[in-house]
Amino acid sequence: MLKSNIHINxxxxxxxxxxxxxxxxxxxxHLISDPDILGGLxxxxxxxxEKMHLILIGRTEPGLNMPKQRIKWQARQLxxxxxxxxxxxxxxxxxxxxxxxxxxxxxxxENYSEGWAAALVAVAMSMERGKEGYDAVxxxxxxxxxxxxxxxxxVVRSWRPEKLAFAIRxxxxxx
Numbered sequence: 001m002l003k004s005n006i007h008i009n010x011x012x013x014x015x016x017x018x019x020x021x022x023x024x025x026x027x028x029x030h031l032i033s034d035p036d037i038l039g040g041l042x043x044x045x046x047x048x049x050e051k052m053h054l055i056l057i058g059r060t061e062p063g064l065n066m067p068k069q070r071i072k073w074q075a076r077q078l079x080x081x082x083x084x085x086x087x088x089x090x091x092x093x094x095x096x097x098x099x100x101x102x103x104x105x106x107x108x109x110e111n112y113s114e115g116w117a118a119a120l121v122a123v124a125m126s127m128e129r130g131k132e133g134y135d136a137v138x139x140x141x142x143x144x145x146x147x148x149x150x151x152x153x154x155v156v157r158s159w160r161p162e163k164l165a166f167a168i169r170x171x172x173x174x175x
Contacts, residue, residue, distance in 0.1 A: 005043045016049040029058030038063045084115030097124055105137045122155045129158060 015024075032038060042064045048054060056062060085093060090110055094101050101109070113119035127137065156164065 005040060008040050008043050008047075012044065012047050012049060015052055018049070018051060021051045021053065023053040023055060025055040025057065027057040029056050029062045030060045031058075032062070035063070083117070085113075085117060085120060086115065090115065090120060093120055094124065094127075097128070099124070099127060101137070108137055125155055125158075 026041075032041075041062075045054065045064065087106065087110055090113075091101060091106055094106075094109075109120070109123055113123060123137070
């Protein structure tokens with residue numbers, strides 16, 4: 001046992017006492033570059049309690065020995081493309097919300113959203129809020145705005161003031 005991992009051993013011991021399965025999510029891992037911290041995290045991963053599940057989220061691959069972890073813990077790595085909805089998934093997403101899309105509408109949404117879940121939700125919200133005579137899907141075809149402009153115009157504009165204040169507060173964006 002290395003002296004520098006004493007605190008990690010204490011953490012592992014405490015986590016081992018938790019009865020039900022649980023998940024620890026570490027977000028913004030790309031912000032960690034200190035070798036000591038990464039070494040401690042790697043050590044934690046090596047000795048994860050049996051009932052603990054760990055989710056690491058970052059914009060870049062962490063400086064950890066992940067191939068070893070993928071084999072030992074059956075870890076999975078998701079890339080950006082893994083998060084995109086394909087045509088069938090987009091169809092099912094809208095079907096589950098009570099919308100039956102024609103193939104041209106589905107293609108329009110897929111092209112516009114590029115399969116990103118946030119964009120699909122934004123379009124669905126626009127469709128749900130649609131005013132009489134307004135066709136949110138048709139609006140995508142004539143619109144040359146980028147997704148950011150669409151979200152501002154169709155989604156954010158409809159938010160209550162407190163929701164908007166939460167979304168744009170500086171502390172939320174500064175990490």
